[in-house]
Amino acid sequence: MFGKTPAKEFRFLRHIAFPLRIFLLLLLISLLLMAALGQYLSASFEDYLTNHVRDMAMHQAKIIASNDSLVEAVKNRDSQRLSEIVGKMATGSDFDYVVIGDRNSIRLYHPNPQQIGRPMQWTKPGALEKGESYFITGKGSIGLAMRAKTPIFDEQGKVIGVVSLGYLVSKIDSWRLDFLLPLVGVFVLILVILLLLSWFFAAHIRRQMLGMEPQQIAQVVRQQEALFGSVFEGLIAVDPDGVITAINRNARKMLGLSSPGRQWLAKPIAEVVHPASFFTEHIEQERRDVLCTFNGLNVIANRGVIWSGDELLGAIISFRSKDEISALNAQLTQVKQYVDSLRALRHEHLNWMSTLSGLLQMKEYDQVLAMVKGESQAQQDLIDFLRGFFDDRQVAGLLFGKWQRARELGLILNITPGSQLRHLPEGLDSTEFAAVVGNLLDNAFEACLNYPESDKSIELWLSDEGNEVIIEVADSGCGVPEALREVIFDQGVSTKTDAPGEHGIGLYLIASYVERCGGIITIEDNEPSGSLFTVFIPKVKIIYGSSSNDSDC
Incomplete structure (x- = not known):
């Protein structure tokens, strides 16, 4: 008391x-x-x-x-x-x-x-x-x-x-x-x-x-630390002289810096990030969505300026790996493709129902019955095949959607008998594996559509027998020039020239998934025209050598 x-x-x-x-x-x-x-x-x-x-x-x-x-x-x-x-x-x-x-x-x-x-x-x-x-x-x-x-x-x-x-x-x-x-x-x-x-x-x-009162300042500091730690992007704050005043965990991780983060405070940014021009040159100017390279990492960076009245206090730089953004865009593109497939299926069903409605009004009951039986049987046979040989429902749904999309585009997608998928390779989930197959099929579709002499057919063979999961996609398009085969899987490289900024992501995404799991991709000519893409993915992950660039699947 x-x-x-x-x-x-x-x-x-x-x-x-x-x-x-x-x-x-x-x-x-x-x-x-x-x-x-x-x-x-x-x-x-x-x-x-x-x-x-x-x-x-x-x-x-x-x-x-x-x-x-x-x-x-x-x-x-x-x-x-x-x-x-x-x-x-x-x-x-x-x-x-x-x-x-x-x-x-x-x-x-x-x-x-x-x-x-x-x-x-x-x-x-x-x-x-x-x-x-x-x-x-x-x-x-x-x-x-x-x-x-x-x-x-x-x-x-x-x-x-x-x-x-x-x-x-x-x-x-x-x-x-x-x-x-x-x-x-x-x-x-x-x-x-x-x-x-x-x-x-x-x-x-x-x-x-x-x-502010000291308690309020302490609360702001704790909030800032929590905010810096929770932001997915890398964040680095510097003063007008280019000295680091704050750095979050994701920035250290992306730049390959060791922990704890306090050891990097009060150090010149030039000793931590190379090159450091984005942090120090014209620091009083705000910049948005700038392609940069920090410590060998390609990033998209933004810079916000910190002012106190007319006094420049420094800047805060946020950045994110360009590869991650590209991969995310590719995955979003894959989702868009699923939607397009559903739209195509709905469109085809609407046409089919309109045809049925017209035949019924004309009292052509025999043709209606034959049409229903034929369409239903084809659909059911494909569904039974996919459900029987492809245990992953997401992959099966993708193939069904691509088959419908091919029909809408006037193409023929043949899934080779004997194809099956009982288990996904280690390290790839359903979304990633479906992205590999879907991008290969999309490239085959475009190759056939852009080649007038094509017979509009695409062959798919997918098997997990043995120690590897094998995916083969053959098209009858224009093929891949020899000069591009060595770099076709690099980011931004594409055989399409109509809108270069919108291509070059799909094959890069496929290569990143396959390489991550120790697999390989081959490209061959498909006689008489077109290309044959073959993907070999070990069921058990293989890591070649001990390079620090290899990532876990």
């Missing part, structure tokens, strides 16, 4: 803005420092002044006690002579009074004549007998004063009297005030300057913190 009291007492501070708390803290620290410094200077000056007055009083007392005229006057107990001597010595001196007594401490001279003949006060017992000098502070006949007492010796060194020289405490206090008052003024001036500096510092902190 008692442990919670301080938290409750200072809970109100949470409702004060952080810059104001900084200002109050600096103000409190300044006051404490000024108070401590003032106390130290005051005490030091007090010690200095006390010691100085003591030394000065004792020195003046000894000078007076050693005066020959004064010694002679003390011997003769001549108070009038002593008054004259003391009056001359007091001229130009700052002590307040002098009292002279005989060896028995009976006053021979006193500023107040009425005190002559009376015993001196604050006499140290035995001091005159021993010839000692001493210093005392106390209230005497003149008032509260600091006194220096020293003996008077004759020619034989015998003590014949005593000199008591005093400084009033009131005068010492006035000297102290003369020193402390200007010091207080200086302290007040310094305190005002510290207050102004503290206020400017607090205002600077408020601007730097964008008016």
Whole structure:
């Protein structure tokens, strides 16, 4: 219960803005420092002044006690002579009074004549007998004063009297005030300057913190770290000098950088990414969808500029592998092909139903029955074949759709008897395997359509007997020129020239899947015209060598 009291007492501070708390803290620290410094200077000056007055009083007392005229006057107990001597010595001196007594401490001279003949006060017992000098502070006949007492010796060194020289405490206090008052003024001036500096510092902190509290800044930092970590793209932030201020995990992974990421912070981007021109040149300009190469990786990069008013704070660069985007586009294209196949099937069925409707209205029932039986039997035979020999339903559906698409395009797709697929090769899922087969068939369709002399037939043989899955697609199109066979599977390479920017993805995607699983692709001429694409994919993944470029399937 008692442990919670301080938290409750200072809970109100949470409702004060952080810059104001900084200002109050600096103000409190300044006051404490000024108070401590003032106390130290005051005490030091007090010690200095006390010691100085003591030394000065004792020195003046000894000078007076050693005066020959004064010694002679003390011997003769001549108070009038002593008054004259003391009056001359007091001229130009700052002590307040002098009292002279005989060896028995009976006053021979006193500023107040009425005190002559009376015993001196604050006499140290035995001091005159021993010839000692001493210093005392106390209230005497003149008032509260600091006194220096020293003996008077004759020619034989015998003590014949005593000199008591005093400084009033009131005068010492006035000297102290003369020193402390200007010091207080200086302290007040310094305190005002510290207050102004503290206020400017607090205002600077408020601007730097964008008016946010530390808790809000901590939350923003945690959100930024979470955001950087969750973004699939690579993200790198740099300052205007090209020094890395932030980098996320995906950026390190794509660029081949080791973890943890903090070791890359505060390093020049040129030491981490090669080439680094996209990060450093014309950094004040935003850029969108720029093809770049970072550490040998082809990427599509974007650059956003960070401003604070008119001040450039840096830029943040996001990038993603161009190969991944290309592969994604190819897969989306494959999905589009599925849709096109369904559309073709629907279109054909609509035509077929229109024909049936017309025959029924014409009461040609025999033809309707024959047409229904023939169409249904052909469809059913194909479905039974695909369901019986192709265990993967996605691949079977793809082949059925491609068969329908071929009919719509005026082509003939023949699935060679004996084709079967019981198990997919290790490392390829249904979507990826269907993408391989679908792209091979699409290329065959286009090759036949673009070659007038083609007989419009395409042959497909697919088998998983033995240790490999084999896919053969033969078309009767124009074939693949010898000059392109070595590079036909590179990204962006295509035999089509009508719209180069839209081709060159399908075969690249096929090659990436097959190579990933240790397979091979061959291209041969298909007599009398066309090409024969053959794909060999091991059922069990094979990795050739130990190259770091090989990826897991």
